[in-house]
Amino acid sequence: MSRKILVLNGPNLNLLGTREPEIYGAETLDDVEAACAALAAELSLTLDFQQSNHEGQLVTWIQEARGTADAIVINPAAYTHTSVAILDALSVFDGPVIEVHISNIHRRESFRHHSYVSARADGVIAGCGTHGYLLALRQIAHMLG
Numbered sequence: 001m002s003r004k005i006l007v008l009n010g011p012n013l014n015l016l017g018t019r020e021p022e023i024y025g026a027e028t029l030d031d032v033e034a035a036c037a038a039l040a041a042e043l044s045l046t047l048d049f050q051q052s053n054h055e056g057q058l059v060t061w062i063q064e065a066r067g068t069a070d071a072i073v074i075n076p077a078a079y080t081h082t083s084v085a086i087l088d089a090l091s092v093f094d095g096p097v098i099e100v101h102i103s104n105i106h107r108r109e110s111f112r113h114h115s116y117v118s119a120r121a122d123g124v125i126a127g128c129g130t131h132g133y134l135l136a137l138r139q140i141a142h143m144l145g
């Protein structure tokens with residue numbers, strides 16, 4: 001049976017590949033989704049890849065994942081550093097959660113060093129560029145067995 005993975009992207013990640021390539025690389029979010037879809041097929045995972053600029057939409061998707069998804073990969077973007085609401089929603093999700101950051105948040109401004117989401121995440125990948133999403137999917141496949 002194919003496992004379903006929800007991949008969530010937070011605010012401004014729709015701009016990926018259009019600005020700040022020195023921080024976030026040249027790939028667009030569509031490129032990232034295509035790479036994730038190719039790897040998911042290889043790993044026999046079904047992918048639901050989403051992006052929103054709205055905190056409430058991300059919370060709703062996480063709530064809906066209860067009973068419909070086996071695991072969540074999330075790059076909460078700026079909400080990483082502010083959102084107790086996303087942490088609370090993830091805390092009532094039962095499956096594995098992997099937090100991804102394209103940049104190494106610990107080598108950047110001090111306000112990026114704290115993540116609310118990390119308190120719930122089973123694993124955190126930061127600073128591996130967009131390849132971090134693929135590492136997260138491999139980790140999910142490993143955890144789901």
Ligand code: CA2
Binds near residue numbers: 076079100
């Ligand atoms: O490194 C990451 O993946 C971040 O989650 C990205 C967030 C940032 O607020 C976090 O501290 C670290 C920002 C996403 C915005 O992405 C853009 C991409 C291209 C151009 C402008 C913004």
